[in-house]
Amino acid sequence: MNDAHTKRRRRDLIVAAVLALLAACAPLVVKDVYIQNIMVLTLMYAALSQAWNILGGYCGQISLGHALYFGLGAYTTALLFTKFGVLPWFGMLGGGVLSALIALGLGYPTFRLRGHYFVIATIVIAEIALLLFLNWDWAGAALGIDIPVRGDSWAKFQFTRSKLPYFYFALAFCCVAFLITWWLEDSKWGYWWRAVKDNPDAAESLGVVVFNSKMGAAAVSAFLTAIGGAFYAQFVSYIDPDSVMTFQFSLLMALPAVLGGIGTLWGPVLGAAILIPLTELTRSYIGGSGRGVDLILYGTVIVVIALARPEGLIGLFSRKPAPKGVPQ
Structure with missing residues (x-):
């Protein structure tokens, strides 16, 4: 590995550490609860988009059904807590493991599909899961689950007086997702995924186990997505x-990575930092008209960004193309 590549990776870590430190200090300045709520959602979607990017960006398997794993994580935690009194932390890990196993099970037939057939399959599977949960009485069916509040506690992961604990967890979650992606990007799996994305047949001829690499990406992506749920x-x-579990969540996980820079380390972070505040602010300030002005503005910005920077916003910070085979 050349020195420039090593320096760039080290620089990525330093920049990430500085940004994380600045973000950790932000609540000391920003006291508005509404803005804090937007910051929590931004960090959460940055992590979720990073998780989606592992499968959709690096491996090239575009999934529009990640709401399935998000919903499984949410329901596993909520059901274990309300039905059996299991602490959310255990439910969170359980939901992650369950989602990873289901991703492996679904990947066995769907990874034999290519292109738009795979995309359609992911949408259909997620919609089937949505219908199942809408009619599953034990899980609350269409009425859902009201998680009882039993006092502010890290053990029960519930806080009613302040959003700051949620903010710091979301920040930690975002950092963990970033570090996992940073490590995987330069690992054997990272190079396998990029080879599969570029040309699966050529990658297989060079010894890459294409099917296994896709399954690995799906498991990691689903696990992190369920943690977010x-x-x-x-x-x-x-x-x-x-x-x-609606299609909207699948889109909100994919869009930041796509607009920020699909298959890049910083793309999901940059995309989420722009898209999520834009979504929340337009909905709050001009969405009440009932005329869809917020959606028009939001859609216009997305189209402009996509046309101006087809490679993603991360292209604004790229001085020159990376050598072939070296991650962006």
């Missing part, structure tokens, strides 16, 4: 199928 369930204290 579990966090969201605790954050809002109420879930139903429409609030955690």
Whole structure:
């Protein structure tokens, strides 16, 4: 590995550490609860988009059904807590493991599909899961689950007086997702995924186990996505199928990576930092008109960014193309 590549990776870590430190200090300045809420959602979606980017960006398997894993994480945590009194931390890990196993099970047939057929399959599977949960009485069906509040506690991961604990967890979650991606990017798996994305047939001829590499990416991506779903369930204290498993969530995980720079380390972070505040602010300040002005503005910005920077916003910071085979 050349010195420039090593320096760049070290620089990525230093920049990430500085940004994380600045973010940790932000609540000391920003006291508005609404803005703090936006910051929590921004960090959460940055991590979720990073998770999606592992499968959709690096491996090239575009999934529009990640709401399935998000919902599984939320429901596993909520059900274990409300039905059996299991602490959310264990439910969070359980939801992650369950989602990873389901991703492996679903990957066995779907990874034999290519291109738009795979995309359609992921959408259909997620919609089937949504319908199942809408009619599953034990899980609350369409009424959902109201998570009881039992006092502020890190053990129960519930806080009613302040959003700061949620903010710092979301920040930690975002940092962990970033570090995992940073490590995987330069690992054997990272190079395998990029080879599979560019040309799976050529990669297989060179000894890459294409099917196994896709399965690995799906498992890691699903696990991290479920962790985000579990966090969201605790954050809002109420879930139903429409609030955690709709197609909207799948899009909100994919869009930051796509607009920030798909298959790049910083793309999901940059995309989320722009898209999520834009979504929340336009909905709050001009969405009340009932005329869809917020959606028009939001859609216009997305189209402009996509046309101006097809490679993603990360291209604004790229001085020159990276050598072939070296991650962006």
